[in-house]
Amino acid sequence: MPSNPDDEFGHPASYGYMTVNTTSSHDTSSLRAWWEEDRGKSQHFWNAVLGQQGAAPWYCEDWLVEMILRQHLHSPSMWAIFPLQDLFALRHDLRVSDPNTERVNVPANPKHYWRYRMHVAVEDLLANENFIGHVKSLVRESDRAHEYV
Numbered sequence: 001m002p003s004n005p006d007d008e009f010g011h012p013a014s015y016g017y018m019t020v021n022t023t024s025s026h027d028t029s030s031l032r033a034w035w036e037e038d039r040g041k042s043q044h045f046w047n048a049v050l051g052q053q054g055a056a057p058w059y060c061e062d063w064l065v066e067m068i069l070r071q072h073l074h075s076p077s078m079w080a081i082f083p084l085q086d087l088f089a090l091r092h093d094l095r096v097s098d099p100n101t102e103r104v105n106v107p108a109n110p111k112h113y114w115r116y117r118m119h120v121a122v123e124d125l126l127a128n129e130n131f132i133g134h135v136k137s138l139v140r141e142s143d144r145a146h147e148y149v
Helices: 033-036 039-047 062-073 086-090 122-127 131-140
Strands: none
Touching: 033 039, 033 062, 039 086, 062 131, 086 122, 122 131
């Protein structure tokens, strides 16, 4: 959601320090679902925001999720906050098969609110060293691993 309504996409590299960036929110589709909703938009994002040539991938695979997360983590924004669904998308063993089930809330639909339930037990997630290590390395590489005092 860029601050300028004439911009189709916000570009994380252009955000100011006093901003929060995210790939999605509780009121939007998850990153994977958004990518598959509108082929024209994902193609334009692929070319304009990610700076890639040629046809965009049809599905938002783990490497593409990582590319987008890195872009957000390396932005000047004070905060980068990601829904678990978008972090789970980094790993095939944690992502659900249908990204449309990851939607938390559809504000325009009173019968679809706060439906998302995490499909992984917190204890299992904490024990998943591959996932935890991967997320930690992304955060460290972006120089966001320091403590706030």
